[in-house]
Amino acid sequence: MTRRFKVLVLLVVMLLIAAGGMVVLWAQPDDEEPVTILGTWTAKQAEQFEAVLRGFGIPFRYQGTAAQREVLLSKVQSGEPPDIVIMPGIGELAEYADQKRLKPLNGLYDPQEYGAPWKPTGTASEDVYWVPVKADLKSIVWYRQGHRPANAPAPLESWCIGMGDDGASGWPGTDWIEDLVLQREGPDTYEKWALGTGGVKWWRSDPVRTAWEAWAGLLRQNREAAERALLTDHRGDPDSHGLLFEGRGGCTLEHQGSFARSFYRSDTKHARLMDSAPLLPGGGGRVRAHEVTGDFAALFSDRPQARALIRRLASREGQQKWADLADVFSANRRVEPHGNAVERGIARRLREGPRCLDASDVMAPAVRGAFYEAVLLTIARVATGQDPDVPGLLKDVQRVQDARSAQGVDNGAAPRTVCSTR
Numbered sequence: 001m002t003r004r005f006k007v008l009v010l011l012v013v014m015l016l017i018a019a020g021g022m023v024v025l026w027a028q029p030d031d032e033e034p035v036t037i038l039g040t041w042t043a044k045q046a047e048q049f050e051a052v053l054r055g056f057g058i059p060f061r062y063q064g065t066a067a068q069r070e071v072l073l074s075k076v077q078s079g080e081p082p083d084i085v086i087m088p089g090i091g092e093l094a095e096y097a098d099q100k101r102l103k104p105l106n107g108l109y110d111p112q113e114y115g116a117p118w119k120p121t122g123t124a125s126e127d128v129y130w131v132p133v134k135a136d137l138k139s140i141v142w143y144r145q146g147h148r149p150a151n152a153p154a155p156l157e158s159w160c161i162g163m164g165d166d167g168a169s170g171w172p173g174t175d176w177i178e179d180l181v182l183q184r185e186g187p188d189t190y191e192k193w194a195l196g197t198g199g200v201k202w203w204r205s206d207p208v209r210t211a212w213e214a215w216a217g218l219l220r221q222n223r224e225a226a227e228r229a230l231l232t233d234h235r236g237d238p239d240s241h242g243l244l245f246e247g248r249g250g251c252t253l254e255h256q257g258s259f260a261r262s263f264y265r266s267d268t269k270h271a272r273l274m275d276s277a278p279l280l281p282g283g284g285g286r287v288r289a290h291e292v293t294g295d296f297a298a299l300f301s302d303r304p305q306a307r308a309l310i311r312r313l314a315s316r317e318g319q320q321k322w323a324d325l326a327d328v329f330s331a332n333r334r335v336e337p338h339g340n341a342v343e344r345g346i347a348r349r350l351r352e353g354p355r356c357l358d359a360s361d362v363m364a365p366a367v368r369g370a371f372y373e374a375v376l377l378t379i380a381r382v383a384t385g386q387d388p389d390v391p392g393l394l395k396d397v398q399r400v401q402d403a404r405s406a407q408g409v410d411n412g413a414a415p416r417t418v419c420s421t422r
Contacts, residue, residue: 034059035306038075039086040068040295045262048326055321056312058305067167069365076101076300083306086133086297090415091363093298097129097413103299105131108307109314116420117357118294118331129413131314132294133322135331137258137346138358139179139290141279142244145270147252151278156221160243160251162232163376172234173215173375174360176255176280178291180211183277187289187354187419194359194418196367196401203398204391212378212390214281219382225249227383230376241267253279257293258329258346273342289354289419293361294331356419370400 041049042064053060065071075081096102104127111119118132182190185207192198219226236243242263244254261268277287312318316334323330337347360368374393381388
């Protein structure tokens with residue numbers, strides 16, 4: 001008996017046959033069982049999300065965890081996956097889809113309401129397996145009101161950096177590398193690197209190597225600051241208002257996505273932002289594109305209640321309610337932007353100009369994990385006075401990419417585009 005079914009004994013037939021008796025049990029779906037949802041939102045944002053869900057009138061049970069990937073894998077392996085998962089990792093969702101674990105979302109929402117790069121186009125499969133239910137902007141730098149930096153590269157001491165995360169330490173460093181590749185090389189090269197296409201061993205290519213070395217050069221400016229970044233949680237201390245307002249080591253800038261506002265809490269009103277391109281190592285150039293990320297909902301079950309919840313959450317009405325209640329951003333083009341000048345600026349960048357999905361989110365989990373590890377090793381080596389050996393680290397990541405390619409993995413559900421020029 002699984003958790004989704006009640007066994008109702010409607011008929012017991014005792015058949016007297018030579019082999020003995022046989023009991024026939026009839027089962028029917030438990031329509032009253034709540035829809036189970038696994039996401040990354042905790043604390044206040046989890047409460048706000050649950051408030052939105054309650055408005056749909058569909059019984060649900062939400063679990064939020066920072067170690068979502070590990071929790072999901074455990075549930076899948078035990079045969080008890082959630083009805084719905086909400087996560088940023090498109091590469092991971094694509095693998096689940098290729099394993100036939102995800103259910104198509106065709107007909108549950110209008111893809112035309114979601115513009116590129118959010119709209120799932122260009123896949124080998126005609127089915128759609130995920131929909132963005134929250135959007136965030138990257139390629140930005142936060143600073144405290146009244147302390148706008150000059151349009152020039154900032155020294156390491158100015159940056160509030162933390163690599164720690166409960167389930168994915170190192171990802172803040174991948175954002176630096178990704179932004180450097182995007183601003184230096186442009187969307188076309190960035191997209192090919194993220195997808196591993198173009199017949200190039202991208203991890204050993206000049207665009208990726210030089211971006212990585214620029215970041216390593218920034219870290220070398222101050223071993224103490226590099227060590228502090230390695231040992232610091234990207235959200236700051238639990239009782240703080242984020243790294244920017246802790247000001248560890250006198251830092252005044254934070255290269256962080258728009259979701260950082262949830263870390264800043266009541267100090268959000270004192271936070272301002274600007275495009276990252278001028279402040280990055282070797283910066284001073286124009287903004288080539290903005291990196292964006294999203295939280296994508298996918299179905300592990302075909303239960304009518306789960307499908308109905310996805311339909312309502314992805315609709316314009318559901319997205320508008322979520323954006324209004326929780327002060328988050330939507331990829332749905334019909335949702336009306338709101339808020340102060342900072343929030344309107346984020347919404348405008350999310351909808352206009354070249355935008356590229358977070359590269360590590362698009363990568364296969366094994367490659368993404370190697371990416372995280374290489375970032376952490378770079379910082380650790382700098383902090384201990386060693387040569388970070390960027391070419392060697394990138395060679396190791398390329399080996400993981402090559403090994404996966406050699407396996408002939410079916411990538412039918414994987415995206416074929418990452419960037420949008422409109």
